[in-house]
Amino acid sequence: MTRQNFIPASSQGSPMVLALIPWWDMGNHDNGELTTDFNVEIDSSEYRACRSFNSGDQVFMSYGKRPNSELFLHNGFVHVNNRSDDVKLRLGVSKSDALVNLKCELLKELGIPSSAEFHLPYTSQPYRPVGNFLAFLRVFNMDQGDLEEWTRKENKEDLLQPEPALPVDAKVFRFLATRIKLILSAYFSSLKEDENMLAERDLSPCLKLALLLRITEKRILTKIVADLEKVQF
Template sequence: MTRQNFVVSSDGKSMVNALIPLWDLCNHEQGRLSTDFLPEKDHSECLAWRRFSRGEQIFIFYENLHDTLAVRLGISHADPLGDKKRALLNTLVLPCSGEFLLHAGPEPVDAKFRAFLRIFSMSEEQLDHWLAKQEGSKDLEHNDCALDSELESKAWTFLKTRVTLLLASYNSSLQDDELLLQSRSINSYKRLAVQQRAAEKKILHETLIYAQQKLLQ
């Protein structure tokens, strides 16, 4: 799942997943994107963005570790458990509604977002248990916090559903954007906008995979 490269299909009408020998073995290093698919030559090309010494491992840049996507979430005033959820969120100095960030890379959900998802999904009994712990509620931010499997399932199912809806709200797919970026006919302003949109979708796709993996644990 970590090696999904989009190249133009044989009929030139879509983007398809491909494995690229050797290039697929390269590790990541912060730098700048220097890999592209050249339709006129029908191959992918990767340019070195810095000088490498003989015998040195060759790295490629394939994700900006600082990319984030804001997702707005909140506790509904119609939620019968809203007061207890807000009280527990307050103990962790977390907002009851607002924007939470999804991060690029294999760990898109940070500690604060993880705790919010768990509290959002709690039953009244679970809320009472964690409210009684006071400072122990900080454990809700930990990836390996001991929680009921049903609660974890509800939290990650909620995130999976939310991300799926966000992806469905776009008028194009990530594959469509990748294909459009191969075109030499779009101007620099549109290219920048499409790159931004594609980066958002990539983070959402990574989050979807992350949530699915959590549900399998």
């Protein structure tokens, strides 16, 4: 599947057909902008370097802003320093929650599903939830009084904004840190144990890749917990 590329069948731009592009397809991935396009005027696929390279350097391309889980599944490698990496986190309002109706109604007005998959991203900056994820966490952690108050408000979109901080935010950060710790505890090995295992020389290529994927996931989760626990309210 990863060797099939859609290109126009003619200079008119349609229909699209599948093609192999062997020389271009040998390029390895690195962080950067996706700079491949199809030039219909010369009937060729074109790639422009996403940064400067010196003579003798390997020229890398970007496969797009994709997390390691997708690169591993579709391309068969793990990019340890992937600036587009993330870990998926599924959260939902339980039907057994006594406040399920109030929470779901408020989320609906914000255009946010009551059950969704959110992304915990790699970031070199201190992590803070933003946008729909922040609003979901706020609603999820509200008590009845807060829910009724926000349901009456016209400026519900303020729940999407990190500033000003809301009284519920302290609970939000504690909840998210605890939830991520539960994910980490579900692994049968620690991050340190995985890193020690990676240092062993007799790992098969497949086992090494699976181990690298697990390590990159744990590094993201561990850093986010540390960032959340540093927040002062």
